Amino acid sequence: MTLTVSQDYDIRIAALDENHLQWLVSRRYAGWVVIVDEETEKHCWPRLEPLLRPAGTPITLVRVPAGERHKTLSTCENIWQEMFRAGVGRRWCCLNLGGGVIGDMGGFAAATFKRGIDFVQLPTTLLSQVDASVGGKLGIDYHEVKNSIGVFANPQAVWIDPAFLETLPPRELRSGYAEVIKHALIADAGQWEELRGITELSTVSWEALIAHSVNIKREIVEEDPHERGLRKALNFGHTIGHAVESYLLAGDHRLLHGEAVAVGMITESFISHRQQSLSGEDLEAITGYCLEVYGHQPLPEAGFPAMLDLMRQDKKNEGTEINFTLLDRPGQAVVNATATPEIILESLRYYNSLG
Amino acid sequence: MTLTVSQDYDIRIAALDENHLQWLVSRRYAGWVVIVDEETEKHCWPRLEPLLRPAGTPITLVRVPAGERHKTLSTCENIWQEMFRAGVGRRWCCLNLGGGVIGDMGGFAAATFKRGIDFVQLPTTLLSQVDASVGGKLGIDYHEVKNSIGVFANPQAVWIDPAFLETLPPRELRSGYAEVIKHALIADAGQWEELRGITELSTVSWEALIAHSVNIKREIVEEDPHERGLRKALNFGHTIGHAVESYLLAGDHRLLHGEAVAVGMITESFISHRQQSLSGEDLEAITGYCLEVYGHQPLPEAGFPAMLDLMRQDKKNEGTEINFTLLDRPGQAVVNATATPEIILESLRYYNSLG
Structure with missing residues (x-):
């Protein structure tokens, strides 16, 4: 088309x-x-x-x-x-x-x-x-x-x-904030440093934060309106995040979209640290901040295979591999990365170990 | 959008x-x-x-x-x-x-x-x-x-x-040919003269005719993809043609789309002669050729008010007036013309008088 x-x-x-x-x-x-x-x-x-x-x-x-x-x-x-x-x-x-x-x-x-x-x-x-x-x-x-x-x-x-x-209920606000964090992590290291200073969402002055976040998204989308390449950067945190969100939909501990993306950002940062050049320090910073804002909810290990299946079904995959957007460092995303089931499972266990 | x-x-x-x-x-x-x-x-x-x-x-x-x-x-x-x-x-x-x-x-x-x-x-x-x-x-x-x-x-x-x-059944072929005539009438007087020489569709060499017709449509559409102005030229024959087609849908004498468009081209040429500069000679030529190819089917006078209502509902109208594309001469269309109910009725009676 x-x-x-x-x-x-x-x-x-x-x-x-x-x-x-x-x-x-x-x-x-x-x-x-x-x-x-x-x-x-x-x-x-x-x-x-x-x-x-x-x-x-x-x-x-x-x-x-x-x-x-x-x-x-x-x-x-x-x-x-x-x-x-x-x-x-x-x-x-x-x-x-x-x-x-x-x-x-x-x-x-x-x-x-x-x-x-x-x-x-x-x-x-x-x-x-x-x-x-x-x-x-x-x-x-x-x-x-x-x-x-x-x-x-x-x-x-x-x-x-x-x-x-x-x-908006506070939990909804917090959920939306995950995309603000994501936009900073994939495209603007300075903004990421700014965000780390925010611990209380109810007192945030949203206008500037929204403007900053929207601009990042807009620039990415303008470069690649139909998601051929660069736009995939926006998927950071979403490959695992979506699977976690979908898996938990059926149970009693549903996560809001942004809460699941927070889990995704932690686990995909773990993979980024293992496969890309994301430093241990940055991994800790991302993990620490996400836990500070979103807390920790243990994921059922029994559901890991089903989550992997959900990742395999993602319409963004090409062929049989699971497509990821990873980080080389805050502000620098890497699109079209892949990860093996083993390391994905390891990242989920890493998340669980943080509780 | x-x-x-x-x-x-x-x-x-x-x-x-x-x-x-x-x-x-x-x-x-x-x-x-x-x-x-x-x-x-x-x-x-x-x-x-x-x-x-x-x-x-x-x-x-x-x-x-x-x-x-x-x-x-x-x-x-x-x-x-x-x-x-x-x-x-x-x-x-x-x-x-x-x-x-x-x-x-x-x-x-x-x-x-x-x-x-x-x-x-x-x-x-x-x-x-x-x-x-x-x-x-x-x-x-x-x-x-x-x-x-x-x-x-x-x-x-x-x-x-x-x-x-x-x-394709011959009647379907003839129906499609109405759009070939229309494209010539709105944009290419020379082609219109060529077409007038065609009286037997079964022996036509279609490749060149289709290419010519598609090119006219393509040029118009490229100028105005979203039908803001010029593209309306393609509606010639269709304001009345659509209404006649829709009205007859319910009865025993249904017309194929192109057959109805032929009626529309005759009646709208009549209006063009009365309101625009289309000459009496050109009106006769258009009427004569359409009758030669499509024959004549009398329209029920009792249905004229309903046909007018159908024209009023056309999504191409702006405001309450009925929008027409008319001809100044073969090859020269005039978009965004309007016509009163009186002259539309007169054009329908003109068509009936040809039988």
């Missing part, structure tokens, strides 16, 4: 205000669709609605149920049907107000409705603000595979309002 | 041979999905299969039922599920072997599978060879609206083998 996703869109990290409204109004949309879930309708829509209403543009509010398990074709169909019912046309704009699920699914619904209408991402969680809202990956989970149906397409704008984070 | 569809792909108008295979093999796909319907499995796959098999690349044949009424999300889901079942990954290529339905739906399925895998269009009808296979419009019918869910995305290649036309 030959297409080029233009990265030329409006990213603002600022409190929602008249400037945002003016931008929207200047585009003379025939109407605005706003997609929310129960949570964002309660906590975030009251912040957006008073800004939009006075403009007089028709607004259609589309409600979807909250949670990854609703990121399905069936929910997407509900969105399309609501759009048809409201007479949404090509000159409408879709505003996706929510976390990663709303952004991915609402973006996909917009990008495929009448072959694509404009959409704006308004990410409301830290995870979606620093990660999902940038990069043009849209989609739904299908056939029990995450994001298996989707497209690459960019929004007209991404509006990140840090005030939305105030409505 | 911000994206740029690259027009840089391989269009070949030639009998399928070793060159095509070499192109495919050089891309080292992990496997090939071939999408067919009952018709193309019977008539066209036997021409492609002997070429592909010796390469040894895994082939997954996906069968879908033939006909526009199966161009649905549900059929698309079957395609996705077959792809999952066969272990199709990002490095596979999807070959869409069929008419417009297979091209649009197979292309959409490929463009959304794991956020997009490569695909090649192998159009087997004249209509899809000169029209649907070029331009990047993909999609399915949804909520009773044609092509209402879809994306713009280009294939890696379009391979047009005129030999497939030999398996």
Whole structure:
């Protein structure tokens, strides 16, 4: 498939205000669709609605149920049907107000409705603000595979309002922070040193941190929009992290995405120390900081073979080897590395030994 | 939505041979999905299969039922599920072997599978060879609206083998020929003069005619991939043509797409004569040639109001007026014209008076 996703869109990290409204109004949309879930309708829509209403543009509010398990074709169909019912046309704009699920699914619904209408991402969680809202990956989970149906397409704008984070449970905030750490580790050693000074997330001034993190992601994505090479750097912590997250989904000790990525960053740093040039000191620093922020949850050894199987199924693998992004040092990622099952198991046991 | 569809792909108008295979093999796909319907499995796959098999690349044949009424999300889901079942990954290529339905739906399925895998269009009808296979419009019918869910995305290649036309019923061939006439009328007066000499389609040498027609479409689409302006020229004959086609769908005298477009070209030329500078002589020439090729089928006057309603619902309208592409003369289209209900009705009565 030959297409080029233009990265030329409006990213603002600022409190929602008249400037945002003016931008929207200047585009003379025939109407605005706003997609929310129960949570964002309660906590975030009251912040957006008073800004939009006075403009007089028709607004259609589309409600979807909250949670990854609703990121399905069936929910997407509900969105399309609501759009048809409201007479949404090509000159409408879709505003996706929510976390990663709303952004991915609402973006996909917009990008495929009448072959694509404009959409704006308004990410409301830290995870979606620093990660999902940038990069043009849209989609739904299908056939029990995450994001298996989707497209690459960019929004007209991404509006990140840090005030939305105030409505977020602390555990969700901490989970999103893992991607901030990851962005520093793969691309910016200085930022990594800065982050190590942060021990209390509730007092962080998020605006600058988000801006820094988004810029790293944006630069990587602009270099490699379709994940041919460099973009794989963003997978650091995710090969093992995803497998741990998926494995624990079935049990009583589920981890949030970022919590699993923290486990992934520790274990993949271990592998980086063994296979790449990551120093023992840096390994200790990464391990220490991740444990400080995320604590330690022992992983069931009996599940290690199943976790390995999950890693083998990752759609990013080519051939039969398990693909990793590793570190040569903080700020320097190495894409397309591989690791043997033996060393992966060793890294998981290393993690367990830290408890 | 911000994206740029690259027009840089391989269009070949030639009998399928070793060159095509070499192109495919050089891309080292992990496997090939071939999408067919009952018709193309019977008539066209036997021409492609002997070429592909010796390469040894895994082939997954996906069968879908033939006909526009199966161009649905549900059929698309079957395609996705077959792809999952066969272990199709990002490095596979999807070959869409069929008419417009297979091209649009197979292309959409490929463009959304794991956020997009490569695909090649192998159009087997004249209509899809000169029209649907070029331009990047993909999609399915949804909520009773044609092509209402879809994306713009280009294939890696379009391979047009005129030999497939030999398996086509004469009425289908004639229907596709309407788009050849249309391309000449909107962009190439000299070609229009050439076409007027063609009275017997069964003896036409299609290769040159298809190449000419595809080039006109390609040039227009390259100028305006997302139908902001110039591309609307391609709608000539389609505002009224689509309405007539849709209206007659419910009755006993259904028209094929091109047959309805012929009615649309006559009526819209009538409006062009009244509102634009199209001469009476040119109107007569267009009317005469379309009647010569397509004959005349009286339209039920009682259905005119319903046809007008259908025109009003066209997704190409902006605001409440009915959008037309008209002619100033053969080879010179005028986009974003409008016409009143009165003159549209008059044009339909003009058509009926020709019988």
